[in-house]
Amino acid sequence: MSQYDVVVIGSGPGGYVAAIHAAQSGLKTAIVEREPTERLGGTCLLRGCIPTKAMLHTADMLETLKKGDEIGVMASDVALDMAKMHAYKAKVVKKNAGGVSYLMKKNKIDVHLGHGRLAGKGKVSVEAADGKTQTLSTKNVILATGSTCFHLPFIDMSPARVLDSDGILELEEVPEHLVVIGAGAVGTEFASVFLRYGSKVTLIEMAPRVLPSEDHEVCAEAEKSFKKQGMTVLTSSKVTDVKADDKGVKLVVETKKGDKTSSQTIEASHLLVAAGRAPRTQDIGAKGTKIKINDRGVVEVDEFLRTGEPGVYAIGDIVNTAWLAHVASKEGILAVDHIAGKNPRPINHRLVPMCTYCSPEVASVGLSEEAAKEAGYDVKTGVFPFSAIGKAAILNKTEGFVKIVADKKYDELLGLHIIGPKATELITEGTLAMELESTIEELLMTIHPHPTLAEAVAEAAHAAMGHAIHI
Numbered sequence: 001m002s003q004y005d006v007v008v009i010g011s012g013p014g015g016y017v018a019a020i021h022a023a024q025s026g027l028k029t030a031i032v033e034r035e036p037t038e039r040l041g042g043t044c045l046l047r048g049c050i051p052t053k054a055m056l057h058t059a060d061m062l063e064t065l066k067k068g069d070e071i072g073v074m075a076s077d078v079a080l081d082m083a084k085m086h087a088y089k090a091k092v093v094k095k096n097a098g099g100v101s102y103l104m105k106k107n108k109i110d111v112h113l114g115h116g117r118l119a120g121k122g123k124v125s126v127e128a129a130d131g132k133t134q135t136l137s138t139k140n141v142i143l144a145t146g147s148t149c150f151h152l153p154f155i156d157m158s159p160a161r162v163l164d165s166d167g168i169l170e171l172e173e174v175p176e177h178l179v180v181i182g183a184g185a186v187g188t189e190f191a192s193v194f195l196r197y198g199s200k201v202t203l204i205e206m207a208p209r210v211l212p213s214e215d216h217e218v219c220a221e222a223e224k225s226f227k228k229q230g231m232t233v234l235t236s237s238k239v240t241d242v243k244a245d246d247k248g249v250k251l252v253v254e255t256k257k258g259d260k261t262s263s264q265t266i267e268a269s270h271l272l273v274a275a276g277r278a279p280r281t282q283d284i285g286a287k288g289t290k291i292k293i294n295d296r297g298v299v300e301v302d303e304f305l306r307t308g309e310p311g312v313y314a315i316g317d318i319v320n321t322a323w324l325a326h327v328a329s330k331e332g333i334l335a336v337d338h339i340a341g342k343n344p345r346p347i348n349h350r351l352v353p354m355c356t357y358c359s360p361e362v363a364s365v366g367l368s369e370e371a372a373k374e375a376g377y378d379v380k381t382g383v384f385p386f387s388a389i390g391k392a393a394i395l396n397k398t399e400g401f402v403k404i405v406a407d408k409k410y411d412e413l414l415g416l417h418i419i420g421p422k423a424t425e426l427i428t429e430g431t432l433a434m435e436l437e438s439t440i441e442e443l444l445m446t447i448h449p450h451p452t453l454a455e456a457v458a459e460a461a462h463a464a465m466g467h468a469i470h471i
């Protein structure tokens with residue numbers, strides 16, 4: 001029987017990063033994955049971050065070319081070839097998943113294919129697809145089994161035209177009319193993809209705002225832009241009934257406006273249910289251990305990702321932190337550093353960048369204006385629009401703004417909120433500044449190259465101090 005220092009169950013961005021870091025830390029490491037060998041990488045690589053961004057890149061390119069004549073690029077007959085788009089997406093996914101397999105070999109990590117379960121103290125069983133089971137012996141286990149699509153109980157997901165985020169990735173045709181339930185990151189990203197692929201899109205959100213966890217000004221700007229692009233957006237709206245057959249979908253939607261509720265029936269060709277994710281913790285062998293799993297299926301951990309069972313850690317989409325690839329990876333590194341006795345610093349979850357790759361992109365770090373006020377800060381803000389930024393004009397993408405939230409007393413940067421071109425790249429400036437506990441004065445003192453989109457961050461800092469230059 002093999003003896004390991006660490007066995008990681010699950011090869012998503014939590015698990016595979018943890019395994020690499022463990023091997024690099026001199027720990028004998030194995031990883032267990034249920035998918036076939038060339039498909040390491042988890043939701044992120046296979047059904048999440050990577051394939052969706054490949055689709056979004058195609059949508060961006062299509063939009064840019066369609067608007068080409070505005071900047072002197074006369075590209076006539078611009079059209080989408082879905083089969084080629086899928087081939088390109090598959091190539092990107094394969095390259096990345098292959099990269100993970102290569103890194104497992106390079107770091108001498110044993111890959112065991114099959115369903116992993118805790119099997120008593122210091123033991124993990126691996127049940128292969130053919131039913132054969134082997135047992136691994138290990139000092140520590142990191143559970144990184146991730147999440148699956150959450151399905152609303154009243155919606156039958158079996159008709160072909162009712163899709164979740166896994167199903168829509170494989171859709172061979174462009175829907176005539178796509179209804180999306182859920183205006184969070186996943187819903188708005190797919191809505192942005194298919195709107196630009198040529199579908200009519202209706203986006204339905206139960207909360208009063210799209211992207212409800214973002215700063216209110218950002219939510220309003222996103223909704224305004226979606227509508228301007230031709231999307232129908234229904235907020236404060238609840239889908240109460242869905243009927244589907246092989247021709248289409250019929251939904252009943254109730255919308256609240258003040259005290260009044262109105263009801264309408266929407267007919268569409270396809271429905272995407274993007275109402276959230278569910279942790280995959282049902283069959284990990286937790287029964288009879290001291291691991292606590294709450295009624296939502298989430299594993300309880302401390303700040304070092306330790307479960308109640310000695311030597312067993314849990315990371316990523318199965319714990320109660322933001323369900324994002326970069327959070328899962330950071331948690332994997334922290335758990336390993338704790339196992340290796342490196343006395344690591346817990347993660348500051350206030351500094352997690354949140355990114356949504358819809359069009360326009362949205363990204364944020366730290367407190368929104370509302371959250372900062374609720375937390376008792378005397379808040380000042382600075383907003384600077386991309387319409388006043390030279391590089392945005394060059395890129396022909398002048399929508400959106402950068403908003404800084406700061407504490408009046410010490411000018412401490414409390415939050416950065418961006419909607420507009422490359423927001424998901426620009427946000428790292430705010431994350432780093434907040435990690436360094438910068439003031440907004442330090443942010444504006446930092447020389448920003450010209451012409452760049454990043455100038456909007458410095459200008460927002462100027463605006464917060466009451467002296468924006470270019471507006």
Ligand SMILES: Cc1cc2nc3c(=O)[nH]c(=O)nc-3n(C[C@H](O)[C@H](O)[C@H](O)COP(=O)(O)OP(=O)(O)OC[C@H]3O[C@@H](n4cnc5c(N)ncnc54)[C@H](O)[C@@H]3O)c2cc1C
Pocket residue numbers: 009010011012013014015032033034035041042043044045047048049050052114115116117144145146147165186280283284315316317318323324325326327328357
């Ligand atoms: C459509 C979509 C788009 C997304 N886009 C982004 C994005 O742009 N940026 C971002 O940060 N996040 C994004 N996410 C979220 C991100 O994918 C997840 O937060 C991340 O993948 C979680 O990583 P993880 O390691 O916890 O789990 P996962 O990536 O879910 O990986 C878990 C792995 O464990 C395996 N497994 C499960 N149970 C067992 C078992 N018992 N034995 C063996 N193997 C098992 C699974 O097969 C899977 O491979 C997106 C998600 C979706 C659905």
